[in-house]
Amino acid sequence: xxxxxQMEGPVTLSEEAFxxxxxTYTATGYPSLFxxxxxxxxxxxxxxxxxxxxxxxxxxxxxxxxRKETTSFHLEKGSVQVSDSAVYFCALKSxxxxxxxLTFGQGTILTVHP
Amino acid sequence: DTGVxxxxxxxxxxxxxxxxxxxxxxxxxxxxxxxxQTLGQGPEFLTYFQNEAQLEKSRLLSDxxxxxxxxxxxxxxxxxxxxxxDSAMYLCASSLVLGRRDFPQETQYFGPGTRLxxx
Numbered sequence: 001x002x003x004x005x006q007m008e009g010p011v012t013l014s015e016e017a018f019x020x021x022x023x024t025y026t027a028t029g030y031p032s033l034f035x036x037x038x039x040x041x042x043x044x045x046x047x048x049x050x051x052x053x054x055x056x057x058x059x060x061x062x063x064x065x066x067r068k069e070t071t072s073f074h075l076e077k078g079s080v081q082v083s084d085s086a087v088y089f090c091a092l093k094s095x096x097x098x099x100x101x102l103t104f105g106q107g108t109i110l111t112v113h114p
Numbered sequence: 115d116t117g118v119x120x121x122x123x124x125x126x127x128x129x130x131x132x133x134x135x136x137x138x139x140x141x142x143x144x145x146x147x148x149x150x151q152t153l154g155q156g157p158e159f160l161t162y163f164q165n166e167a168q169l170e171k172s173r174l175l176s177d178x179x180x181x182x183x184x185x186x187x188x189x190x191x192x193x194x195x196x197x198x199x200d201s202a203m204y205l206c207a208s209s210l211v212l213g214r215r216d217f218p219q220e221t222q223y224f225g226p227g228t229r230l231x232x233x
Binding site: 004032036042043044045046049051052089091093099100101102103104105106107 | 117118145147149154155156157158159162164169170172205207209211217218219220221222223224225226227
């Protein structure tokens with residue numbers, strides 16, 4: 001079956017540091033890949049997505065590249081801010097199917113200090 | 115543009131009681147999903163609707179759980195005879211899928227969730 005593995009957290013960084021959160025997946029076919037972010041007290045928000053190999057998703061300074069050869073979708077940001085403190089979830093949606101259930105990783109807590 | 119809304123936001127109940135949650139999707143979204151999230155874990159799929167039809171249910175959805183979307187708009191999730199293991203955040207999401215070309219790009223928009231605590 002499908003699965004998503006994220007690097008274990010929590011991750012603690014100083015403001016303006018470089019961020020990488022690793023995500024690897026197992027899936028049949030050609031899944032679509034997503035990063036969602038959950039700020040304290042709020043629901044999940046889509047951060048970025050990529051639907052085919054070598055696609056790069058980007059938003060708000062965050063980037064992730066769909067690497068089929070390594071089955072990875074690592075999240076990166078060059079300079080984090082305190083406001084980026086949140087829980088980040090990597091997720092996949094199976095390709096070639098008519099339904100769209102998402103399979104999520106366990107989440108990575110990011111804390112950014114001033 | 116209103117997002118997905120869920121009601122109530124919090125629910126405390128005693129073991130054995132029945133509870134019902136409501137989800138209002140983004141207007142005109144034809145797909146609606148329910149997920150469950152326990153502390154420290156990512157959301158897990160429970161069930162989904164295409165318009166009013168319930169097309170898939172997870173094995174996580176025991177006989178005590180039932181979901182409806184009677185007119186293809188809002189949805190309800192009922193848990194009968196609640197157990198302490200049902201304590202979790204219940205998330206609803208909606209999306210718009212018009213054809214096969216939309217499948218890879220489909221984006222689910224999540225509500226704030228209903229946090230259930232069973233005592």
